[in-house]
Amino acid sequence: xNMIVCCKQVIDPEAPPASxxxxxxxxxxxxPPGVPPVIxxxxxxxxxxxxxxxxxxxxxVTALSLGTKLLRDVxxxxxxxxxxxxxxxxDDAFADGDSWSTAYALAMAIKKIGDYDIIFCGRxxxxxxxxxxxxxxxxxxxxxxxxxxxxxxxxDGKARVERLTADGxxxxxxxxxxxxxxxxxxxxxxxxxxxxxxxxxxxxxxxWKPADIGAxxxxxxxxxxxxxxxxxxxxxxxxxxxxxxGDNPEDVAAKLVLKLREAKII
Amino acid sequence: xxxxxxxxxxxxVTEGKLSSIxxxxxxxxxxxxxxxxxxxxxxxxxxxxxxxxQETIASGADKVYIVDNPLLKDYQTETYVPVMEKVxxxxxxxxxxxxxxxxxxxxxxxxxFRLGTAATMDxxxxxxxxxxxxxxxxxxxxxxxxxxxxxYDSDPQIATxxxxxxxxxEPDASRKGEVITIDASLDPSTIKTKVLQQVKEEVTGIKxxxxxxxxxxxxxxxxxxxxKQLAELAEVLKGAVGASRPACDSGWMPETAQVGLTGKIVxxxxxLAVGISGSSQHLAGCSNAKTIVAINxxxxxxxxxxxxxxxxxxxxxxxxxxxxxxxxxxxx
Ligand SMILES: Cc1cc2nc3c(=O)[nH]c(=O)nc-3n(C[C@H](O)[C@H](O)[C@H](O)COP(=O)(O)OP(=O)(O)OC[C@H]3O[C@@H](n4cnc5c(N)ncnc54)[C@H](O)[C@@H]3O)c2cc1C
Ligand SMILES: Nc1ncnc2c1ncn2[C@@H]1O[C@H](COP(=O)(O)O)[C@@H](O)[C@H]1O
Numbered sequence: 001x002n003m004i005v006c007c008k009q010v011i012d013p014e015a016p017p018a019s020x021x022x023x024x025x026x027x028x029x030x031x032p033p034g035v036p037p038v039i040x041x042x043x044x045x046x047x048x049x050x051x052x053x054x055x056x057x058x059x060x061v062t063a064l065s066l067g068t069k070l071l072r073d074v075x076x077x078x079x080x081x082x083x084x085x086x087x088x089x090x091d092d093a094f095a096d097g098d099s100w101s102t103a104y105a106l107a108m109a110i111k112k113i114g115d116y117d118i119i120f121c122g123r124x125x126x127x128x129x130x131x132x133x134x135x136x137x138x139x140x141x142x143x144x145x146x147x148x149x150x151x152x153x154x155x156d157g158k159a160r161v162e163r164l165t166a167d168g169x170x171x172x173x174x175x176x177x178x179x180x181x182x183x184x185x186x187x188x189x190x191x192x193x194x195x196x197x198x199x200x201x202x203x204x205x206x207x208w209k210p211a212d213i214g215a216x217x218x219x220x221x222x223x224x225x226x227x228x229x230x231x232x233x234x235x236x237x238x239x240x241x242x243x244x245x246g247d248n249p250e251d252v253a254a255k256l257v258l259k260l261r262e263a264k265i266i
Numbered sequence: 267x268x269x270x271x272x273x274x275x276x277x278x279v280t281e282g283k284l285s286s287i288x289x290x291x292x293x294x295x296x297x298x299x300x301x302x303x304x305x306x307x308x309x310x311x312x313x314x315x316x317x318x319x320q321e322t323i324a325s326g327a328d329k330v331y332i333v334d335n336p337l338l339k340d341y342q343t344e345t346y347v348p349v350m351e352k353v354x355x356x357x358x359x360x361x362x363x364x365x366x367x368x369x370x371x372x373x374x375x376x377x378x379f380r381l382g383t384a385a386t387m388d389x390x391x392x393x394x395x396x397x398x399x400x401x402x403x404x405x406x407x408x409x410x411x412x413x414x415x416x417x418y419d420s421d422p423q424i425a426t427x428x429x430x431x432x433x434x435x436e437p438d439a440s441r442k443g444e445v446i447t448i449d450a451s452l453d454p455s456t457i458k459t460k461v462l463q464q465v466k467e468e469v470t471g472i473k474x475x476x477x478x479x480x481x482x483x484x485x486x487x488x489x490x491x492x493x494k495q496l497a498e499l500a501e502v503l504k505g506a507v508g509a510s511r512p513a514c515d516s517g518w519m520p521e522t523a524q525v526g527l528t529g530k531i532v533x534x535x536x537x538l539a540v541g542i543s544g545s546s547q548h549l550a551g552c553s554n555a556k557t558i559v560a561i562n563x564x565x566x567x568x569x570x571x572x573x574x575x576x577x578x579x580x581x582x583x584x585x586x587x588x589x590x591x592x593x594x595x596x597x598x
Binding site: 011013014016017018020022027029098099100103123124126127128129130131132134135136138139140144145146147148150160163164165166167168169170171172173174175178183184185187188226227228229230231232233234235237239240241242243244245249250252253254256257259260261263265266 | 280342343344367368374375376378380383387388405406408411412414415416417418419458459461463465503511515521522527528535536544545553557559560565570571583586587590592595596
């Protein structure tokens with residue numbers, strides 16, 4: 001099994017909401033000072049999905065990240081978890097893309113990597129929360145895609161995938177090669193082992209520029225965007241919480257019940 | 267670009283019924299269509315969906331396109347994308363709206379790539395720009411910490427819409443409309459996927475999406491045992507039990523109980539958040555509740571920013587007392 005996992009470096013989505021700031025003059029997010037970026041959490045779980053298959057059936061796992069200012073300690077995490085190779089698409093020309101320019105560049109890189117049975121993505125990147133790049137890569141490569149996977153088993157050139165539905169899940173069989181996007185219901189991603197961290201330190205990523213993947217520069221980064229962000233803003237939440245205090249839990253509970261009754265909520 | 271005209275909604279059918287999101291899309295599509303001075307159509311895809319055309323018209327559509335084929339019984343990317351590609355190429359709508367559901371999340375991106383256009387996912391507001399007549403698409407980003415307004419130049423403009431943010435129309439059975447059948451033209455030998463099984467993990471009692479009262483627990487509950495106390499209160503209030511993602515990931519609650527950006531979007535009258543810190547991703551699912559009440563031992567917890575009433579304290583002490591008082595009140 002040859003597996004490629006697309007991993008995006010993002011601003012830590014679990015940083016305290018109070019630290020989140022946007023620059024409305026540029027429509028960009030100001031990275032919170034002192035909070036290092038992370039691999040988007042669903043992408044870590046996509047790595048986990050690939051590693052589980054590797055553990056069971058053997059194979060090779062290649063992590064692929066596109067971006068600028070990719071911190072080696074961050075993007076190497078898949079290696080420290082057990083991935084075999086790391087490919088970086090790192091160039092200013094790749095910067096500030098949208099789902100279209102990103103999917104195009106990743107698909108070109110995947111074509112260059114060549115041999116693959118499964119491409120994994122996260123269900124959505126934890127920055128712009130769109131969830132389109134995976135489907136886009138599959139469309140460009142002309143292979144089937146299955147989204148929102150929580151369990152994947154492989155055998156006989158096929159994958160059996162449990163895919164989330166509104167009220168449960170469905171079991172779908174797909175011919176390989178295929179692209180699969182992973183959701184958190186897969187379960188937690190493994191922690192890097194000391195051995196893994198040491199190995200990742202020694203391993204140098206392969207870095208590709210647009211020319212290395214034969215990318216048309218009009219289709220990548222800002223140049224390749226189809227969508228425009230005309231405004232980025234933080235909705236104001238009016239803070240009007242009334243904290244209910246009291247001498248003991250019974251007293252507090254009684255006061256709350258009274259309030260809720262007066263407001264006709266219960 | 268100007269060859270595209272009209273607004274089309276994808277009318278999701280669940281268990282043989284026109285889904286609530288389809289009705290919400292019809293309500294919002296109606297407004298956009300009238301701002302553009304154009305027609306609103308709906309497309310229903312599935313097996314045995316023809317009977318829903320009249321209801322779709324009553325809910326706002328001027329035209330209903332039906333693609334009915336046994337191969338379309340279950341949603342599959344491999345079958346639904348080519349069907350929608352065919353419909354869109356035939357009808358050429360300027361705007362296509364889908365729900366941000368497990369189907370819309372899958373269908374919209376792949377369809378937009380296939381058609382060579384773009385899509386904006388999970389919109390909470392849609393409007394026509396008076397000057398350009400293009401669709402302004404507002405979508406929460408960064409887990410709900412910010413919102414972005416997107417626009418683009420290619421047609422059709424595809425957007426998925428978050429559940430429960432748009433209002434359906436009052437159904438009008440006397441509305442007239444046209445029903446058009448489109449052939450699926452599917453070649454079964456090209457379908458590379460097969461649905462083997464559908465598994466429902468229905469929680470007993472009231473559905474979260476429909477509940478007027480939700481008692482929701484987070485990591486602070488500490489285990490499945492604690493959720494029994496939440497369930498007891500929910501029962502007394504005739505509500506449902508929800509959970510934050512960590513509570514589901516830990517197996518204390520089923521996955522289907524997750525409230526938030528990647529879980530359910532709920533709009534109860536009363537949302538009681540117990541041991542939930544109030545991350546932006548969680549609030550994305552419940553911030554439209556009429557009244558949020560939070561019980562949290564941390565006075566700085568972000569949930570208090572979204573709550574109307576708050577109690578700072580250990581839920582293990584506060585909740586039993588609260589349940590007791592509610593019981594007393596309701597027994598009167
Ligand atoms: C892309 C993305 C999507 C996500 N989607 C979702 C989603 O859909 N839904 C979701 O919920 N999360 C989602 N998350 C996760 C989210 O970021 C938070 O991690 C999560 O919501 C936190 O859950 P929590 O509040 O239960 O846990 P915590 O943040 O750990 O908070 C626990 C709270 O319990 C309180 N507490 C502890 N003990 C007690 C006690 N005895 N009495 C009273 N209070 C107590 C603590 O003070 C704390 O505030 C998503 C994350 C990402 C990155
Ligand atoms: N810059 C990137 N580098 C690597 N993978 C990416 C990148 N952007 C998106 N992806 C992959 O595509 C998935 C969906 O991203 P998105 O469509 O942006 O929400 C992510 O979870 C990643 O697996």
